Amino acid sequence: MSFSAPLILAALLALPLLVWLLRAIPPRPERQVFGGMYFLRKLSTPKQQPVRTPPIILIVRLLAFAAIVIGLAGPKLGPQTDQTSGPMTLVFGDGWDAAQRWEERLDAARAAIAATDGEIRILTASNGELSPPLSPTAAARAFARLNPQPKLADWLAIREALAEVDTRIVLVPGGLSPDDEIGVGSLPPVTAYLPEGQTLALGAPRVTSDSIAVSLYRSRVDQASSHRVRALSRDGRTVSVTDVTFAPGEDTAEALFRLPLALRNEVSRLDVEGIRSAGATSLLGSSARRTLAGLVSTGSGTLREGGFYISKALEPSAEIIEAPIRELTNFDPGLIILDDVGTLRSDDRIALQSFLQDGGILVRFAGPDLLAGDSRSGDPLLPAPILGGERALGGALTWAEPQRVASINQDSPLGGLTLSEEIAVRRQVLTQPGADAEVWASLADGTPLITAARRGDGLVVLIHVSAAPTWSDLPVSGFFAALMQRLAALAETDIAADVNAAGEPLPARKLLSGRGALTDPPGDAAPLVPGEPLPSPGLYGDGANERAVNAYRLSQAPTAFTADLLPRGSRVLTVEDGPQRDLSPYFLAAALVLLMIDAIISLGRLPFFRAAAAGLALFVAVAPLSDASAQLRPPLPRKAVEAALELRFAYIRTGDPATDRLSEAGLRGLTAKAAERSSLEPAAPQAVDPDRDELSVYTLLYWPVRPGQEPPSDAALQRLEAYMASGGMLIIDTGDGGAPGRGGFLGSVLGRLDAPPLEPLPDDHVLLFSFYRLDDLWGRNATGRVWVETRGALDQRRDGVPSLIIAGRDWASAWALDAQGIPLKPPGPGGEGRREMAFRAGINMAMVAITGNYKADQADVEAMLDKLGEEAGGL
Structure with missing residues (x-):
């Protein structure tokens, strides 16, 4: 607390003097003889003696004096400002x-x-x-x-x-x-x-075979705190939420999302709930999704087929697609498995070589077909050339005993796997000795069981036995499942390394704002270039080459x-x-209340009606002051009160007189048509300034966005965010008929606005049948899509009102009517029929904005009736 006039507080030193004055005894009266006392002797009159001031009155008066002094000293609550002069x-x-x-x-x-x-x-x-x-x-x-x-x-x-x-x-x-x-x-x-x-930050996400993990860091560790980390899809839906707790002294905690494969593939970003910051947001590119595994096999339906064992081993950690080689490469899988495939056609061979050069992993199982196939020397689709014939271990015609899997190369990608069971190998293929291939696993006699070799950015792996349990016990062992899941994990993208290992410059597709919102990049946005410093956080590239660059890039707490x-x-x-908040009115009001209490106590001996009059005077004197000084929130302006008492539409004042006049005329025309055709009776529309006006009293807010406008302030955007969150409908109309949100002025606005996720207007959206049944939200312009809040985000809103609609339809020009109801603008292509459809679109939007859940629930009426009919028919 600080004081604007601290010297006045010196008056508090007079409190002891005030106590002495209040407790002083009046002088003793002089005694005078009165002759008439003879006749008054027999009257009984209580003798009154002067007394000291009662303690309760003394305390009240001292408190009132102290409150007056402190109030005049100008107490202020809040950060003290540094009053200086000069530059x-x-x-x-x-x-x-x-x-x-x-x-x-x-x-x-x-x-x-x-x-x-x-x-x-x-x-x-x-x-x-x-x-x-x-x-x-x-x-x-x-x-x-x-x-x-x-x-x-x-x-x-x-x-x-x-x-x-x-x-x-x-x-x-x-x-x-x-x-x-x-x-x-x-x-x-x-x-x-x-x-x-504290400042919170999310590290790089880590995708494992069954989960997504991310580290949450904080800058201060003096006390415990709890936070919620969300996993979100591309359309803004919350896929999963996990709670993270910091104990005192801890600066790092882990958020773990264990999700089924389908849900893991939907996650595109992680963030801390309630924290709008780029550092508290972690993006996942498409490369961080679970790997697709392509399988080429003669079958996977029975226990006699190798594809069955491969599919069962990979199911927990990958999504498997069975198709010919040329079709598999179109899906861009991370892993392709060839189950005993021998001779390859030239186009299949070219496709697999390209797949390896781009970083894919090719896994080949041995078998009769592989032995009979073309195993030319230097074949890039094998780690090493295969020797002719198979090696038989055990049986009636051989002296050799079946060999056991004996060792795993711990320096290989299989490091960490253990052999907890005996696995017998009865047949295997052999590769040419001395070949430049890595041995990942060996038999007891030292012959290789699993070999691998690098090919470009990819890897080719050969398992020297078949995928069916005819050659060995490997397919029916627990080690086989761990082996296949480890190979699938190799095909997963290492996100940290992947960002820096892009093969060529990737253009920016979406950039992350300081508040953690994804925005369209400007035309001069720097690309992601290998070997150079990372550009601004966001998403770079597209499709399978999409890479995520995050704002927080350290692996430790800040x-x-x-x-x-x-x-x-x-x-x-x-x-x-x-x-700072000025506390002077509070102290002065308290002083006045104390003085009135003192007056009431002092008047305690007066007749009752005088005390009641004093109490009434106290209420009349104190009520206005206490209401004005102690009110925590200022009263609503008269403009907002009028809008709250009557249904009104509003438009955002842009500062351009022509645009503002057109917006007013457009909403005036929509108001007139809505009152004429429905039970709605809106009052005249109003212009609002989001920097100053209260927006929550309006159900529908129209915002014409044009190039060259003054950009809205941060406070204005925050008011608009609060308006949308409280159930209001914001209609942004660019009026140009183009695709909204693609750069330009609107792109810069959306980049600063915490807007809900958007999607093109679905054919069965409530906006298309809330009053009229329409096939589109028609306007003066016919081109460009209408974008609305996604259903995933809308499902979490209890009122059912889409908070944001963006289009370039120029609705205001189609709705604009003068005071006599005459259109002010041509209707556009289609003549007056187009204007009529525009009015119907406006009435539909107004109905949804006002009725909310009631209109949204009508989308399910037909399905509900059908279900009730089925249940009735089954009784």
Whole structure:
């Protein structure tokens, strides 16, 4: 707590004097003889003596005096501002580590700006560039446009920029410290607003044979904390959630998702629930999904066929596709298994060689067909040339005994597997001795059982026995299942290595914003280039070549930014919850209440009606002041009250007079048609400014987005996010008939807006039959798709109202009517029929926005009736 006039508190020293005055005894009255006392002797009158002030009144008056003094001293609750004069350099951390408590940092920066009367230069930590000198007003406007960036502070650039600064330095850093000390050297001490709380970060995900794991790190370990980590699909659906708990002193915990194969393949990102930060988001590219295993076999339906044993061994860890070789390579599997395949056609051979060069794993099992096939010297599809004939071990015509599997090369990819059972080998194929092949497993006599060799970026593996249990006991052993799952694991992508091992530059497909949202990349976005520093976090490439680059790239917990990093003599303040709150009205109101209590106690001997009048006067005097001073939330503006009392549609004011007039006319026309054709009776539409106006009182909000508009502030976007989360419907109309969200102004807005996942409007969406049955949400423009909130995300909303609709249909132009009901714009292709369909689309959207669940539930009526009919028929 701080005081704007602390010298007034010296009046509290007068409290002892006040106690002496209140407890003083009046002087004893003089005695005078009155002759008439003779006649009054027989009257009995109680003798009154002067007494001291009662203790309760003394306490009340002392408290009232103290409350008045403290109230006049101007007490304030919140972070103390640094009142100075002269120029200032404000260093502001705008990396992803500042996103978790972004508004508090902005409040600290605004407080520092408000406390100075000189020029201000801003140095954002993400780029390390100093702005030109700004006035306090211009600096405040500049901060309104700032947003968290998907990277950490560039402290090297900051040190270089601060070396040329000779003004007072105010620092509002992010939550994480640099790799080394800031090193401001001979610069004067800084005033730093240090953040409270911990900064969370997710490491690189790890995909195993049966789970997805990710490490959750935190920067502060002084107390226990619990968090929820979510696994999300591409359309924003929550696939799974797991709880992670940190004990005091722990900085790393693991989130483990054990999911069936189908669900594991759907996971595209992990994040920490409630934390909107690029560092608390971990992306998974397509290469991190479970590997497809292609199988070429003569059959897998019976116990006599090798494909049966291969399929059973791989089922827990891979998805198996049985098809010819040429078809398998089109699926881009990570693993192809040839069960006793001998001669290969030329096009199959070419396809397999290309598969190996691209990093695939080819596994071949021996058998009669492999021996009879073409085993030319130097065949790239075998680790080594095969010697003619098979080796028979045991039987009536041989002296040799069946051999046991004796050893596993622990330096090979099979390292860690153990032989806990005896596996007899009765037949095997032999490869040419001295060949350049790795031996992964051997028999007791030293002959190889499993050999392998590198081919390009891939690997070819030969198992010297058949996949059926005719040549050996291997297919019916537990070691066989572990062997096949280990080979499938080899085909899984090592995410950390995969990012740096891209064969060629991959263009950016989606980039991660500082708040953890995926956005369309700008045209000059840097690609992912092998051997060069990693670009901005996001998704690069497409299809099977999609690679994920994450914001947090360390394998250990980060370090919090503390005062130890600051120069000696620096002043350290704390970023607390919200700006300073003036407590003077509270203390003055309390003083008035205490004085009224004193008056009531003093009037206790008066007749009852006088005490009641005093109490009424107390209520009349105190009620307005206490309501104005102690109210935690200001009352709603009159504009919002009017909108809450009557149903109204609203549009966002863009600042362009022509666009705003068209939006007003469009909603006026939609309001008139809705009142004419339905039971809706909306009042006149209103224009709103999301920076200042209350949005929650409107059920439908229309936002025309045009190039060249002033970008919305971060506070405006947060209000829009809260509006959508509370059940409102936001309609964004670009009016150009193109594909929304593909860069440009709208792309920049969506990149900063925490919007729900979108999908093209389905044919059976509730928006198409809520009032009229339509095949599309028609507008003045006929081209471009309509994008709506995905059903997966909508299923989690209890009101059933799509929170976001984006299109380029120019609905306002089709709806626009003047005061006499005459259209203001041509209807577009299709004539007045097109305008009619546009009005029907608008009424449908309005119905869903207002009725919500009721209209959404109608989608299931037909199925429910059919089911009831079936049940009735079965009785």
